Amino acid sequence: MNTSVSIAGVEFRNPVMTASGTFGSGMEYGEFVDLNRLGAVVTKGVSLEPWSGNPVPRVAETYGGMLNAIGLQNPGIDTFIKRDLAFLSEYDTKIIVNVCGRTIEEYVGVVERLSDTNADMLEINVSCPNVKEGAIAFGQDPDALADITRQIKKKAKQPVIMKLSPNVTDIALMAKVCEDAGADAVSMINTITGMKIDINRRRFVLANKTGGLSGPAIKPVAVRMVYQAAQAVKIPIIGMGGIASAEDALEFIMAGATAVAVGAANFTDPYTTVKVIEGIGQYMADNGVDDINELTGCVTDSVPI
Amino acid sequence: MKIKETATIISQECLCRNVYSMWIAANAAEHALAGQFISVYSNSDARLLPRPISICEIDNTNKPGKIRLVYRVAGAGTEEFSHMTAGDRLDILGPLGNGFLAPVPDKITPGVVALLIGGGIGIPPMLELAKSLPCSVVTVAGYRSGKEMFLTDDLERAGKLIIATDDGSVGTGGTVIDAVGEAKIAADMIFACGPKPMLKGVKDLAYNMGIPAYISMEERMACGVGACLGCVCESTLVDDHSKVNNKRVCADGPVFDASEVVL
Numbered sequence: 001m002n003t004s005v006s007i008a009g010v011e012f013r014n015p016v017m018t019a020s021g022t023f024g025s026g027m028e029y030g031e032f033v034d035l036n037r038l039g040a041v042v043t044k045g046v047s048l049e050p051w052s053g054n055p056v057p058r059v060a061e062t063y064g065g066m067l068n069a070i071g072l073q074n075p076g077i078d079t080f081i082k083r084d085l086a087f088l089s090e091y092d093t094k095i096i097v098n099v100c101g102r103t104i105e106e107y108v109g110v111v112e113r114l115s116d117t118n119a120d121m122l123e124i125n126v127s128c129p130n131v132k133e134g135a136i137a138f139g140q141d142p143d144a145l146a147d148i149t150r151q152i153k154k155k156a157k158q159p160v161i162m163k164l165s166p167n168v169t170d171i172a173l174m175a176k177v178c179e180d181a182g183a184d185a186v187s188m189i190n191t192i193t194g195m196k197i198d199i200n201r202r203r204f205v206l207a208n209k210t211g212g213l214s215g216p217a218i219k220p221v222a223v224r225m226v227y228q229a230a231q232a233v234k235i236p237i238i239g240m241g242g243i244a245s246a247e248d249a250l251e252f253i254m255a256g257a258t259a260v261a262v263g264a265a266n267f268t269d270p271y272t273t274v275k276v277i278e279g280i281g282q283y284m285a286d287n288g289v290d291d292i293n294e295l296t297g298c299v300t301d302s303v304p305i
Numbered sequence: 306m307k308i309k310e311t312a313t314i315i316s317q318e319c320l321c322r323n324v325y326s327m328w329i330a331a332n333a334a335e336h337a338l339a340g341q342f343i344s345v346y347s348n349s350d351a352r353l354l355p356r357p358i359s360i361c362e363i364d365n366t367n368k369p370g371k372i373r374l375v376y377r378v379a380g381a382g383t384e385e386f387s388h389m390t391a392g393d394r395l396d397i398l399g400p401l402g403n404g405f406l407a408p409v410p411d412k413i414t415p416g417v418v419a420l421l422i423g424g425g426i427g428i429p430p431m432l433e434l435a436k437s438l439p440c441s442v443v444t445v446a447g448y449r450s451g452k453e454m455f456l457t458d459d460l461e462r463a464g465k466l467i468i469a470t471d472d473g474s475v476g477t478g479g480t481v482i483d484a485v486g487e488a489k490i491a492a493d494m495i496f497a498c499g500p501k502p503m504l505k506g507v508k509d510l511a512y513n514m515g516i517p518a519y520i521s522m523e524e525r526m527a528c529g530v531g532a533c534l535g536c537v538c539e540s541t542l543v544d545d546h547s548k549v550n551n552k553r554v555c556a557d558g559p560v561f562d563a564s565e566v567v568l
Contacts (some may be wrong), residue, residue, distance in 0.1 A: 024532035028556070031307055031530070044534075050548040057525040059535035061354045061382075066527060073534045075548035215353050267528045268346065268353045270309060270398070 002291040007236045008159035008184035012039040019263030020098035025084035032270035040094035048109045050076035055207035065215030069130040069208035077113045100125040102134040115157040127165030127190035139165040142177045149181035159184035171225040172232035179233040187238035189222045215264040216242040230256020246279020256297040309398045320455035323378045333399040334370025337363045339433035340405030344529040346396035361429035375429035420492035424499025435463035451475035482506040508563040518563040524554040531556025539567040
């Protein structure tokens, strides 16, 4: 039985990764799960300089989901390489570094600093809804998205994944723009911009007013977007958005994802990633699937009798 | 060592309006310390995030040990917990955080006096601390009113107890800081947990008394283990882990030397 998948020449032991921002650089969750078992660890977004992030409260629970407005707090690329990347290098798992910035120059700066490291792939965060500059500003405008993709591809030594925002009218168009600009893969979806109001205090729950919605509540939107993007592009798609079980992960794969990522579910159960990996294996065994890649995009509209 | 496990509820009682006391049997008790907290998960799939609840008492007489959680019903999640009864099962993760004694240098000798200050639902962690400190303990507990007092008997058994109430119905009328002044307490160090304005008062009090204060901070959390950066507090200096003026309440705290954090 083969569970390994390949994206832009990088081989992953299995298709299960962590969603950026929910897993740090693996240090904290490494106390619960064996990081060697994961397809990849996708790190928290890293910028050129340390970022302080947003004021608290930064998180709020919603029905079947949660809002966050962390604001990409991170220690900056120097500390990240010295500490986080060094930590991950001790494990036999692929490392995907999520890159953020306020300007194209900042993104490119981080990409260049990573060029001679052992990061296996780069995920470019053009979709965080919680920062004033950069991120989603690039991800909501097709021309800006094409431009940043091209400029990063020019400098990047590792394959580049563009992480897409769901806060757009036409996700297939955004995926196609990335593909045409040279991206090696796309990942989707980042969080959906949301808001929560405390009616007793008549105040926004989050200091940032808005936050990104994640968790099971967004899964159907994410599956639909992966499917639409898969119809539009040939490059691999990494699907995420509310995955909490192997069944959820398989929906994304059947919709067209080559790999998947577990995000908010880590907070509900720190063992989720490994449970998803085991569940996918069980599904394959139960259904006589020899190769996980057979399942990618296998959904059809024919109804079995 | 942190583990996620299914704990069994041994008993639950309502201490006063909206405040509940629950004893659970859990392996987490073995390594638990005063001032640490437990992430408690809802049984509803609609509620993804655990509720961080401070540890009120630890009992390792038997194995698995027992942990007492005293909490206030503040929303749907804690409301759900409050309806549980003996024998019910509940998923928990813990023990989490550093605990009160983690940041304290080795200066707690039998001769010193520790002043423990708890406000409202910040009072419960003071009980295990009072029981575990090997020195003289004076606890000052602040409540809204005499009708909403809880844990007073337990705290009295663990040391001297001074009460302050907002409405003056019991003890000193006013804040815990007023009560400390009124009782003219001399202490070598302060441990405190409570709302932010109270902690600010404690920080100033400690500064004026020329003694250290170790305060337990509260913030909205998601992961509870230091990964998501949801629950930060502002630090006086650039933090060694974050490289910015932020510390993680769940992982670097919840207890901090008051001089390290901005209130």
